[in-house]
Amino acid sequence: MFITILFIFTLNFSNTANAQCPNAFTFDEKNLCADLKWEAAEVQIGEELMSPVLNIGSPLPFNTYLSKVWVQIWEQGDSQRVLLFPVGLRIVPYMTMLDGMHHDAFASLTVDKDKGVELSQMKFDMMEGCWYITLQAEGLFHMIKILNYSNLNDEENFEQQMFCEICTSNAPKPDNETDSGQGQHNH
Numbered sequence: 001m002f003i004t005i006l007f008i009f010t011l012n013f014s015n016t017a018n019a020q021c022p023n024a025f026t027f028d029e030k031n032l033c034a035d036l037k038w039e040a041a042e043v044q045i046g047e048e049l050m051s052p053v054l055n056i057g058s059p060l061p062f063n064t065y066l067s068k069v070w071v072q073i074w075e076q077g078d079s080q081r082v083l084l085f086p087v088g089l090r091i092v093p094y095m096t097m098l099d100g101m102h103h104d105a106f107a108s109l110t111v112d113k114d115k116g117v118e119l120s121q122m123k124f125d126m127m128e129g130c131w132y133i134t135l136q137a138e139g140l141f142h143m144i145k146i147l148n149y150s151n152l153n154d155e156e157n158f159e160q161q162m163f164c165e166i167c168t169s170n171a172p173k174p175d176n177e178t179d180s181g182q183g184q185h186n187h
């Protein structure tokens with residue numbers, strides 16, 4: 001019950017207070033914001049879906065989706081949101097797991113000066129864990145939680161979030177953590 005209340009509070013907080021700067025972080029002594037713009041996932045056979053898609057493992061290989069997202073970074077307080085591409089900042093898919101085996105995952109990166117950094121070819125496979133997009137550098141480990149998989153219903157998405165609540169406590173020195181819900185919540 002406590003976890004449920006905490007979860008709902010976190011969602012509401014992220015919808016309002018963080019609207020201007022969905023993911024605040026500091027890099028190279030600059031206060032920056034990041035946001036995720038999900039794109040249609042790539043699939044060779046099967047129906048088209050928006051990213052993020054959680055690959056639930058059956059029937060393989062037909063329902064394996066490769067998720068795709070634009071990551072946009074700008075300076076806090078810049079209402080124009082002029083895109084920045086900080087040198088030395090790594091943008092990496094990441095998973096925290098129940099068994100403590102936290103790990104990076106592959107993404108193919110493309111830079112577009114008008115759209116940001118695109119991460120594609122991301123294979124979010126279902127495990128006993130929680131997927132993130134992380135911003136990494138020396139002294140920085142900012143985790144953006146992935147919410148609302150397009151192929152899961154509310155109850156299944158909630159179950160995935162429970163892994164986030166449980167698995168993240170022993171993640172490597174996170175400076176903070178935010179949600180990538182982007183107003184897609186159903187309440």
Ligand SMILES: [Cu+2]
Binds near residue numbers: 095097
């Ligand atoms: Cu994993």
